[in-house]
Amino acid sequence: MFPRVERYPFTNHWGFFMKRQIKTAIFAIILGSFVISCGRANGSDQPKAGGDAEKAVDPDAKFYSFTLTPTAVNAGEKTKVTVTVVPATGYKWNKDYPAKFTVSSEGDLTFSATEFKSSRKDIVKQDKEATFALDLVAATAGPHPLTLKGGFSVCNETSCKIFRKKVITLNLDVN
DSSP, rough: OOOOSSOOBBBBOOOOBBBHHHHHHHHHHHHHHHOOOOOHHHHSSSSSSSSSSOOOTTTTTEEEEEESSEEOOOOEEEEEEEEEEOOOOOOOOOTTTTOOOEEEEEEEEEESSOOEEETOOOOOEEOOOOOEEEEEEESOEEEEEEEEEEEEEEEOSOOOOEEEEEEEEEEEEOO
């Protein structure tokens, strides 16, 4: 006839405190996400090293391509190599974005300049592509990976894709 009055509003009908159950559930969620993230940080979601380990694929490569001209140079000679960034079909080079690239190599390549910026006019911007020239000298023959790190942007009619801290590796053959 009269409504039931609960003495403790945070208890259920067994008399347990709901606050404790909520705290336990939150703790379990946080602990579970921590365990999952630790597994990923240790590389458990990466392919195992071994004979057929696949190379990492750039998920953004569908928006652009990088080419190196020429792809082969002679050892000991100073050579001008041109790096060209070509946006994918339907995209164009974003002339308004301040593009910047830093060039490095683990091989025996020596560069006259290692930093290229669109603000200094190092990067020649056209509507469909952008280029910049590297002056380099290779000391020894063989394949030399050339690493580009930097940021740039490509746009289509509806949106722009901005790539920051992008790492691109190009192969240079030295004869």
